[in-house]
Structures are given as C-alpha cells and as structure tokens.
Amino acid sequence: MLTILIVDDNLLDLNGVSEHIDWDHLGIKVVGVAADGSEGYQKAMELKPDIILTDVDMPILDGLKMANMIQKNVTNTKFVFMSCFDDFNYIKEAMDLDAFRYVLKPIKLDELTAVIIKIKRVIELELNKDRVQEKLQQQLQVSLPVLQEQFFRDLLYGKWSLESEANEQLISHGIENIHGQYSVAFIEIDSYELAYSHYSKEQKYAIIRKTIDYLAEILPQNVTPYLSNHGYHCIVIVLATNVNNSPDLMELLNSCKAELNEKMKFQVTIGISHSSDRLTHITELFYQAEYAVKNKFYGSGNCIIAASEMPVIDQILEYDLQAIKKELQLMMENGRPEDAMRFIESHYGKNKHFIESHVKSFTVSIVNTLQMILLEKNVNLEEVFGEKFILWDKLYQFETADQIKQWLQDLMKDVIKHSNNLENNRHKKVVEDIKKYIEENFNTVESVEQIAKTFYFSARYANHIFKQSTGKTIFDFLIASRVEAAQTLLLEPNAKVYDVSEKVGYLNNSYFCSLFKQNTGLTPKQYIDRYGRSS
Structure with missing residues (x-):
C-alpha cells in the first residue's frame, strides 16, 4: 500500500482532505499530517512517504521550500501542491520541483481524488519498473559467472580479433x-x-x-x-x-x-x-x-x-616390415622372453622423439605381424590376445610412448611363452611317437634318417627335439631299446646269443656283444649265466 503525508496550515482543509477522501479504497494510507512546512519536513524525513500533498503558502516554511529540502534527501517522493493563487510563477516553480499536479483551492474532492489516482498509477508503474530492474539485476548477478565463463571460452577459441x-x-x-x-x-x-x-x-x-x-x-x-x-x-x-x-x-x-x-x-x-x-x-x-x-x-x-x-618432434620412424617379420619369427623360434626387451630397445630407441602417429602405426604393424605368424602356425589368436582384442582401442588408451612400449613388450613375452608352450607340447608328441615307433620297430630300423623320414622331419631336427626332451639322441634310445629287448630274450630257455642278436636287429654278433656289455656291464653269456641260473 502506498503512503501519503498531508501538510496544510488550514486545519479545515487539512481535516477535510484527510477525512473525506476514502484513502483505503484508493489503496493509500495516510501516515501523517503536518500544520506547517517545518513540521512537514521533519515528518517526511521520518516517514518517507510515497506522496506529499501540501499547501504552498504556509508560515515558518512554505510548501515549495519544504519540497526543495525534502527532494534532496527523499528523491522518489511525488508532490501535489495546493494553493489559493492561480499564479503562473507559482505553478512554474512547482513544476520545476517535479510536482505531479498543482490544484487550486478551494479543493474539489473529486478533482483531487482523480489526481491522486493518476499519481498512484505512475508510482506503481515506476515501482514495477524498479522491481523488474532489480530482478534483472539479480538474474544478471546469478548469471554473471556463466557469462564470464562464456566470455573466456570465446577468447580461447578466437572470437575477437580486435x-x-x-x-x-x-x-x-x-x-x-x-x-x-x-x-x-x-x-x-x-x-x-x-x-x-x-x-x-x-x-x-x-x-x-x-x-x-x-x-x-x-x-x-x-x-x-x-x-x-x-x-x-x-x-x-x-x-x-x-x-x-x-x-x-x-x-x-x-x-x-x-x-x-x-x-x-x-x-x-x-x-x-x-x-x-x-x-x-x-x-x-x-x-x-x-x-x-x-x-x-x-x-x-x-x-x-x-x-x-618442448622437444623438437621431427624424427620419422622408418622400418622394413619383411625384415621385422623375420626377426619376430627367429625370436619366437628361440623362445627367449628377454628378447622382447631387446627388440623394443632396438626399434623404438631411447630418448628418441618419433612422431606419435608413427609410433602407434609401427606398433600396429608389429602386432599384426605377430598375429600373421601365429596364424601360419595354426594358432587360435583368441588364446593369445583374448576374445575382444581391439588393437586401436588399446593404443587409444595409452598416453605415453613408454606405456606403449611396456604393453608391447609384455604382449610379445606372452606370445613367446605361448609359442614355447605350443612347441613343447608339439615336441612332446613327436618324441612320444618316435619312442613308440622304435619300440615297435627296433629290429628293422636301419638309421635315424629312416625314423625321421617317417615323421617328415630332417634327422638333425628330429634328433634336436628328441635330445632336448629326453637328454638322449635317437640312436642312443634305439640301442637302449634293443639291449632291453635282448635282456628279455636271453633269459628264455635254450636262448642262443647269435639268435637274439639277429632278433634285435644286429647281424654282426660281435658288435652286438660289444654294445650289450657297454650298456649292461656284462657279456650276453655272463648275463645268461648270472640271471638265467638264478631263475
């Protein structure tokens, strides 16, 4: 509700205006009355009314001077002047004081009410405008950090060139x-x-x-x-x-x-x-x-x-993919996991700043080459790399060359170990097949080449994996198998040494006797005498 202060030295006019206008209906509250300009000024300073209805001609302090003093301290107050003088100079001075209206006495209540209604509307519009401005200012203050952040984002991305x-x-x-x-x-x-x-x-x-x-x-x-x-x-x-x-x-x-x-x-x-x-x-x-x-x-x-x-990044990583493949094949054949570290040091170098995309591209080539070698060996790639191995996804996660090199080194070690396991299993099967073949055919085998040929290996390679697995050469195992069979045959009733020699694959009886003694410490006859009699 708006407030009004009424100032008039004429008590009849003062009471008439105060009491005969329905201020409540107008939405205005009379907060005070004063009988002269000095009292009006004091009450205005205290009450700070929205409207001051004042007489012009008053003792001690007239209405115009009072209004002038009030305006220096209460800037938003609206003034309505009342006077018996229809004088242009009074009206002009009042208007210079930003008076809303100047009404003549005797006061007509309908005319004054209409003036008050108009001034109320103006004040409400101003108040509403002030509220809108205040709300906008509050919103601006709330939004300011966001606007400031957007300003700097625009700066970062070059919105302003001037x-x-x-x-x-x-x-x-x-x-x-x-x-x-x-x-x-x-x-x-x-x-x-x-x-x-x-x-x-x-x-x-x-x-x-x-x-x-x-x-x-x-x-x-x-x-x-x-x-x-x-x-x-x-x-x-x-x-x-x-x-x-x-x-x-x-x-x-x-x-x-x-x-x-x-x-x-x-x-x-x-x-x-x-x-x-x-x-x-x-x-x-x-x-x-x-x-x-x-x-x-x-x-x-x-x-x-x-x-x-920052270092200068201008070194191009160059490589020969065929040479890389041969190197990887040899590394897998040798089966030494420590070779992976030497490979990394050799090709990625130390303290070298290769272009990042070249490093990642080279890494992809190495992994693809490893996969190619494994496929040539009929190896299931999922057993080595996992079911969901997506190379670029892996590389995308790495932020440094050291991370890439360590990951590749670990991967290469896993490939070598897996390859070793496959070779060991494969060799184990080959060795068992050779043993079985000898045990079944020891009396007809003429040479190691004959055995190796049966399994489509060279004699050298067959001997290598056999000795690596058993600690013996194939020839040593063949002799041991023949001697073992001869031991059994010599203990049969009426066994003849030369017959046993032929049965185990030796046509030269003297050679047989010599080999038998080398492996048992006894000649065939001594073996029969010692073990045949005891049985």
Missing part, C-alpha cells in the same frame, strides 16, 4: 583488466581412459567438477580469472599477473599438481603457455598449453611441460 573489442567485452562482463601478462595452463588427468572409461557420464562429470572446485579453493582468485573444464578429463586455467601480483607460475602449478596427487588421488600433466599482454593472444596461448600436454607422450606423465621447453 584488442579494443576484447577489452570492451572484458569490462562489460564485470572483469577487471589487469593490464599485465596472461598465460594459459592446460591440465589433463593422466591415464584417464584406462582408469575411468567404464564410468558413466554423470560420474565423469562429478570427478571433473570436484577437481575444478578444489582448484578454485587452492588457487589465488586474483591470478585465475578463468577456470573451467575442457571435456571430462581436462581443465583450462587462464592466469593473469601484473607487477603487483606476479607469483612464480611454475611453483604455483607444481603445488597444484602435488595437491591433486594427494587429495584427488590421480596424476596430472600440466602444460603452460608463453605469456602475452594481449587478450586476443589467449587463443594462441591456449593452443600452446594444449600442445605442450600432448608432449607427455615422450615422457612419463605427472609433470609440468612448458611451451618454451
């Missing part, structure tokens, strides 16, 4: 121009895909939001006018410094890294750009910081990389 325009936007968004140096820091959570790829979008957002909030707590606000996420695993910080506020940025970022390691329980790589005093250069500074982080591929992560200290 420095004057960028500075104008800076001021219009309520951001103080430091008139100093700007830098950009780009923070990336290390091994993000390996650690968080199975998280939902909501969980990922919660992690990056928590990280930003924590950084906002530990970073000085006057140095970081902008701090926001860049995707789910990166954060961009615009750093602003001047002569009065110039912390050591490397020290500040090292402290941030240590805090994130400790509090957030993950490692980060931070790229820091060059500096510039121009807002429009922030785009280039952003790309410098982002590119600096990409160079962690040649390190181990959890570090700070300055744009000014």
Whole structure:
C-alpha cells in the first residue's frame, strides 16, 4: 500500500482532505499530517512517504521550500501542491520541483481524488519498473559467472580479433583488466581412459567438477580469472599477473599438481603457455598449453611441460616390415622372453622423439605381424590376445610412448611363452611317437634318417627335439631299446646269443656283444649265466 503525508496550515482543509477522501479504497494510507512546512519536513524525513500533498503558502516554511529540502534527501517522493493563487510563477516553480499536479483551492474532492489516482498509477508503474530492474539485476548477478565463463571460452577459441573489442567485452562482463601478462595452463588427468572409461557420464562429470572446485579453493582468485573444464578429463586455467601480483607460475602449478596427487588421488600433466599482454593472444596461448600436454607422450606423465621447453618432434620412424617379420619369427623360434626387451630397445630407441602417429602405426604393424605368424602356425589368436582384442582401442588408451612400449613388450613375452608352450607340447608328441615307433620297430630300423623320414622331419631336427626332451639322441634310445629287448630274450630257455642278436636287429654278433656289455656291464653269456641260473 502506498503512503501519503498531508501538510496544510488550514486545519479545515487539512481535516477535510484527510477525512473525506476514502484513502483505503484508493489503496493509500495516510501516515501523517503536518500544520506547517517545518513540521512537514521533519515528518517526511521520518516517514518517507510515497506522496506529499501540501499547501504552498504556509508560515515558518512554505510548501515549495519544504519540497526543495525534502527532494534532496527523499528523491522518489511525488508532490501535489495546493494553493489559493492561480499564479503562473507559482505553478512554474512547482513544476520545476517535479510536482505531479498543482490544484487550486478551494479543493474539489473529486478533482483531487482523480489526481491522486493518476499519481498512484505512475508510482506503481515506476515501482514495477524498479522491481523488474532489480530482478534483472539479480538474474544478471546469478548469471554473471556463466557469462564470464562464456566470455573466456570465446577468447580461447578466437572470437575477437580486435584488442579494443576484447577489452570492451572484458569490462562489460564485470572483469577487471589487469593490464599485465596472461598465460594459459592446460591440465589433463593422466591415464584417464584406462582408469575411468567404464564410468558413466554423470560420474565423469562429478570427478571433473570436484577437481575444478578444489582448484578454485587452492588457487589465488586474483591470478585465475578463468577456470573451467575442457571435456571430462581436462581443465583450462587462464592466469593473469601484473607487477603487483606476479607469483612464480611454475611453483604455483607444481603445488597444484602435488595437491591433486594427494587429495584427488590421480596424476596430472600440466602444460603452460608463453605469456602475452594481449587478450586476443589467449587463443594462441591456449593452443600452446594444449600442445605442450600432448608432449607427455615422450615422457612419463605427472609433470609440468612448458611451451618454451618442448622437444623438437621431427624424427620419422622408418622400418622394413619383411625384415621385422623375420626377426619376430627367429625370436619366437628361440623362445627367449628377454628378447622382447631387446627388440623394443632396438626399434623404438631411447630418448628418441618419433612422431606419435608413427609410433602407434609401427606398433600396429608389429602386432599384426605377430598375429600373421601365429596364424601360419595354426594358432587360435583368441588364446593369445583374448576374445575382444581391439588393437586401436588399446593404443587409444595409452598416453605415453613408454606405456606403449611396456604393453608391447609384455604382449610379445606372452606370445613367446605361448609359442614355447605350443612347441613343447608339439615336441612332446613327436618324441612320444618316435619312442613308440622304435619300440615297435627296433629290429628293422636301419638309421635315424629312416625314423625321421617317417615323421617328415630332417634327422638333425628330429634328433634336436628328441635330445632336448629326453637328454638322449635317437640312436642312443634305439640301442637302449634293443639291449632291453635282448635282456628279455636271453633269459628264455635254450636262448642262443647269435639268435637274439639277429632278433634285435644286429647281424654282426660281435658288435652286438660289444654294445650289450657297454650298456649292461656284462657279456650276453655272463648275463645268461648270472640271471638265467638264478631263475
């Protein structure tokens, strides 16, 4: 409800206006009355009414002077002047005081009521306008951080090319121009895909939001006018410094890294750009910081990389795929897992900065070649690489060359071990087949070549795997099998040494006797005499 103060030295007019107008119906409350300008001024200062209805000609302090004094302190009050004088000068002076109306006495209540209604509407419109303005201002204050963030995002992506325009936007968004140096820091959570790829979008957002909030707590606000996420695993910080506020940025970022390691329980790589005093250069500074982080591929992560200290990446990784295949085949034949490390060191080198895409492409070629070799050996690839082995997905998760090399080395060791197991099983089967063949055909076998030919092997290779498995050559096993059979035959009744010699495959009796003694310590006759008699 609006309020009104009535000031008039004529008590009849004062009471008449106060009592004979239905103020409640008008939605106005009479908060006070005064009999002269001095009293009216005091009550106006105390009550601060929306409307003052006042006589002009009053003792001590007239209405016009009172209004002038009131307006210096209560600027929103509307005045309606009453006077017996139909004088242009009075009317002009009253209008200069921003009076809403000037009415003549004697007062006509209908005329005054109409004036009051009009002034009420004006005040309500102004109040409503003020409320709208206040609400807009409140909304602006709530939205200001978002608008400021959008401003810096636009800066990062080069929306403004003119420095004057960028500075104008800076001021219009309520951001103080430091008139100093700007830098950009780009923070990336290390091994993000390996650690968080199975998280939902909501969980990922919660992690990056928590990280930003924590950084906002530990970073000085006057140095970081902008701090926001860049995707789910990166954060961009615009750093602003001047002569009065110039912390050591490397020290500040090292402290941030240590805090994130400790509090957030993950490692980060931070790229820091060059500096510039121009807002429009922030785009280039952003790309410098982002590119600096990409160079962690040649390190181990959890570090700070300055744009000014990045290595030159210009080495092309060249290789001969046929030569690589032969090397891998030989490595698998030798069956030594430690050869995998030597292979990695030989082809990837130490302290070399090959182009990242070349490193990954070379790694794909190596793995594909390993798979080709295994397929040629009729090996089920799923037994070695797993059912859902998607090479590019694996490589995408790795952020450094060291991670790729370690993963490839482990993979190659697994391939070698699996190949060894397959060869051992295969050799075991071959050895058992050779033994069985000898045990069934020892009396007709003429040479090791005859045995090897039966299994489509060379005599040298058959002997190699046989001795590797049993510790004996095939020929030694053949002799042992013949001697063992001869021992059984010699103990039969009426056994003849020369008959036994022929039965076990020796046509030369003397040679047989010599071999028998070498293996048993007894001649065939001594063996019969000792063991035949005892039986």
